[in-house]
Amino acid sequence: MPQSPPSLPAGARLSLNRCNLPAVILGGLTYQAHPVALEIDGxxxxxxxxxxxxxxxxxxxxxxxxxxxxxxxxxxxxxxxxxxxxxxxxxxxxxxxxxxxxxxxxxxxxxxxxxxxxxxxxxxxxxxxxxxxxxxxxxxxxxxxxxxxxxxxxxxxxxxxxxxxxxxxxxxxxxxxxxxHPNRTHLTLYRGINRIGEHDLFDDLEGVSTSPFNGHPRRVLLNNLNSFTSDRERACEFGDYILETRIPLPKVFFYNSLLPGMLKGEDEWVVIGGVYEVTISCL
Incomplete structure (x- = not known):
């Protein structure tokens, strides 16, 4: 039987929030695949x-x-x-x-x-x-x-x-x-990390190779707020592993070019977390 998409673990969420979807939904893998707009109340x-x-x-x-x-x-x-x-x-x-x-x-x-x-x-x-x-x-x-x-x-x-x-x-x-981006639902973004074993993975690391993108997706629980970049080469500067994932637009909190002079980091996108399907590659 195929695995069902992992839900957001109970220990990673609150029962109440201030937006139009509960955390267990917006933080789960199904939401990554099928996002809808998120609105903070009022x-x-x-x-x-x-x-x-x-x-x-x-x-x-x-x-x-x-x-x-x-x-x-x-x-x-x-x-x-x-x-x-x-x-x-x-x-x-x-x-x-x-x-x-x-x-x-x-x-x-x-x-x-x-x-x-x-x-x-x-x-x-x-x-x-x-x-x-x-x-x-x-x-x-x-x-x-x-x-x-x-x-x-x-x-x-x-x-x-x-x-x-x-x-x-x-x-x-x-x-x-x-x-x-009126017709887009996702952005492909990258994150450089070290010590992959310290991250909350739903899959083991068997098959993660030293060659670029072996094509096998992994499921990971990210921190509730994370920095990504739209430039893969830039991500390589921040870790030995590169996470590539499709980020739903409603999970973008802010990005460097949103306002003039807002951030100095090149192509930085600050992303709300939860469970994501990612591809992991080693440098």
């Missing part, structure tokens, strides 16, 4: 003025500029006193902790404070639990897990509706992907 409707503003604009760069202006005005990013933050009582880091700082911090160090904030955001919005943050998070009493919780709490403390900013960033990213 965000598109609450910010309908933004999307009405963007609708008649044909140039992607101009849309990006309008988005930056809108989010700055809506969250008072240039006038934090109007947002209720007191300059003399809040440290400079807290006052500058906006969506751009989070994504740039992720690009610099996915296991840093900003990375913890983003992984926590994925947990609350999509119900996918973080698997790794400067160490495996499979032990709720372990040092790595407590470090992750502490970094996430510190990163969110006394910020200006930071998670709501991230909600809008994701929603805008999905809007842009729909405008720029």
């Amino acid at each position: 965000i598109r409707a609450f910010h309908k003025d933004l999307f009405e503003l963007l609708a008649p604009i044909d140039d992607a760069r101009e849309r990006a500029e309008r988005f930056v202006d809108y989010i700055a005005a809506h969250f008072c990013l240039d006038d934090l006193e109007a947002a209720g933050l007191s300059p003399e009582r809040v440290k400079k880091y807290r006052r500058n902790a906006n969506y751009l700082r989070m994504v740039r911090g992720w690009s610099f160090d996915a296991d840093g404070r900003e990375g913890a904030v983003l992984k926590h955001w994925v947990e609350t919005r999509f119900g996918l639990l973080a698997r790794y943050h400067a160490g495996a998070l499979d032990d709720s009493d372990g040092d790595a897990y407590h470090h992750y919780l502490a970094q996430g709490a510190k990163g969110l403390y006394a910020t200006n509706a930071l998670e709501a900013q991230l909600d809008l960033l994701y929603t805008y990213c999905q809007y842009e992907l729909g405008r720029q």
